[in-house]
Amino acid sequence: MPEALGDTCAATATATAESVDRKAARVTLRSMEGLDVSLGIHWVTRERVERLFVMQQHATLLNTETLENVTRKQCSDGSSHPCVLLPCFLCQPSQIVPLDENAPAKLKARQCYMVVAEADTILTDEERNASDNDEEDSKPVERRAIDPAKINTMQIEKLAMITELYKPLHSELYDLNDPASMLEPVFLEAVESIQAQTESGVAAEISSLPASFLTCLSEATRLYQFAMLRREWCLKLVEELQHFEKSGMPLARPNSMNNYGTILNDIGFLPMLNELLAYHLNPLCKLLYPAWDEGGGLDHHHTFVVQYRMAEDRELKFHFDDAEVTLNVCLGTEFTGGALYFGGLFDAPETHDESLAVQHQLGRATLHLGKHRHAAKPITSGERYNMIMWMRNFCKRYHTHSEAERDEDQHHHGHSHEHGHGHGHSH
Ligand SMILES: O=C(O)CCC(=O)C(=O)O
Numbered sequence: 226m227p228e229a230l231g232d233t234c235a236a237t238a239t240a241t242a243e244s245v246d247r248k249a250a251r252v253t254l255r256s257m258e259g260l261d262v263s264l265g266i267h268w269v270t271r272e273r274v275e276r277l278f279v280m281q282q283h284a285t286l287l288n289t290e291t292l293e294n295v296t297r298k299q300c301s302d303g304s305s306h307p308c309v310l311l312p313c314f315l316c317q318p319s320q321i322v323p324l325d326e327n328a329p330a331k332l333k334a335r336q337c338y339m340v341v342a343e344a345d346t347i348l349t350d351e352e353r354n355a356s357d358n359d360e361e362d363s364k365p366v367e368r369r370a371i372d373p374a375k376i377n378t379m380q381i382e383k384l385a386m387i388t389e390l391y392k393p394l395h396s397e398l399y400d401l402n403d404p405a406s407m408l409e410p411v412f413l414e415a416v417e418s419i420q421a422q423t424e425s426g427v428a429a430e431i432s433s434l435p436a437s438f439l440t441c442l443s444e445a446t447r448l449y450q451f452a453m454l455r456r457e458w459c460l461k462l463v464e465e466l467q468h469f470e471k472s473g474m475p476l477a478r479p480n481s482m483n484n485y486g487t488i489l490n491d492i493g494f495l496p497m498l499n500e501l502l503a504y505h506l507n508p509l510c511k512l513l514y515p516a517w518d519e520g521g522g523l524d525h526h527h528t529f530v531v532q533y534r535m536a537e538d539r540e541l542k543f544h545f546d547d548a549e550v551t552l553n554v555c556l557g558t559e560f561t562g563g564a565l566y567f568g569g570l571f572d573a574p575e576t577h578d579e580s581l582a583v584q585h586q587l588g589r590a591t592l593h594l595g596k597h598r599h600a601a602k603p604i605t606s607g608e609r610y611n612m613i614m615w616m617r618n619f620c621k622r623y624h625t626h627s628e629a630e631r632d633e634d635q636h637h638h639g640h641s642h643e644h645g646h647g648h649g650h651s652h
């Protein structure tokens with residue numbers, strides 16, 4: 226099987242409803258550089274797709290060699306299907322989508338797929354449209370092979386090592402099989418009510434959320450707070466991270482501004498966080514930030530825990546996030562000070578005189594636009610942990626913009642930091 230991948234490229238596909246009846250699957254390609262850098266949304270002609278796997282989460286682009294290693298290393302059942310992401314629970318060989326030349330592949334909207342396709346079958350929208358309009362004209366498509374030298378396998382290797390060697394203290398934290406053990410009842414109730422309305426074809430309304438659920442701290446800048454995580458879950462997560470830190474496993478710090486803390490995506494929490502985003506946070510954000518509803522809505526994320534202690538980092542300077550919407554939940558433990566301070570949206574000067582201090586409360590989430598300028602005031606005692614999810618929208622970020630606009634945006638958001646998740650510092 227790996228040999229058969231000689232001239233192929235693997236990519237993830239987020240199927241859109243459109244793709245169901247098309248003979249090409251619309252896929253989003255992601256590069257391995259920094260894990261979620263988009264290469265844009267392309268079409269892969271179904272005739273040339275070799276295999277389509279249902280993935281439990283967005284996977285990342287891999288080169289042949291990585292694919293081969295991963296397959297050999299991880300699939301202890303001896304199966305030879307390429308398993309893109311390392312923990313074997315992610316590969317679902319039973320869910321290979323049959324590709325029948327004569328029938329459209331049945332893809333589900335919002336489900337992630339991994340496509341193994343010949344490299345030259347990846348088309349841009351224009352090429353796709355051109356070939357749709359002129360089927361007879363079989364002019365060769367420009368090859369768009371991805372430069373393997375650019376593909377970074379370190380993240381994968383690190384996760385493989387962690388999966389193999391690290392013994393979690395609280396293994397139940399790594400899945401969302403029992404949402405009630407993680408999420409506050411009122412949060413679950415709110416999300417369920419949104420889903421029920423959406424399913425019955427009614428546009429969900431903020432006013433229909435449970436009465437005590439949402440606190441709007443600022444209408445103008447769309448700053449919200451709500452109860453989200455259960456106390457026991459928060460404290461277990463802090464214990465787990467302390468345990469992880471003591472284990473000596475490799476860990477990357479959250480971003481260029483936080484010197485302590487951990488990227489949760491990198492140490493085994495990605496599948497669970499993907500579920501949390503897809504089933505709980507995205508529906509809520511759809512309601513609160515309809516502007517980000519395009520495509521899959523908030524469909525990917527960079528999630529980390531920040532940590533402040535008296536002898537270490539105590540505060541965070543004024544900045545805005547590389548996110549469409551940011552979720553910030555306090556995990557405790559005991560501290561004074563450390564309030565979040567908000568000062569307007571970077572692109573809306575009329576909001577710059579905002580001056581809002583938001584106190585932390587264990588388990589309580591603050592939800593704000595990524596472009597909402599903020600800082601964390603110094604803690605004055607104890608230690609503070611907060612889980613931060615920078616939620617992002619693939620479509621808006623990478624697809625609807627022209628190249629020039631995209632470059633401009635990236636410049637603006639300070640993408641130059643390592644791993645593509647630096648903070649955009651506001652001036
Ligand atoms: O310290 C906090 O709670 C906020 C952290 C933050 O704003 C960030 O990491 O982007």
Ligand SMILES: [Fe+2]
Nearest residue numbers: 544545546599
């Ligand atoms: Fe931030």
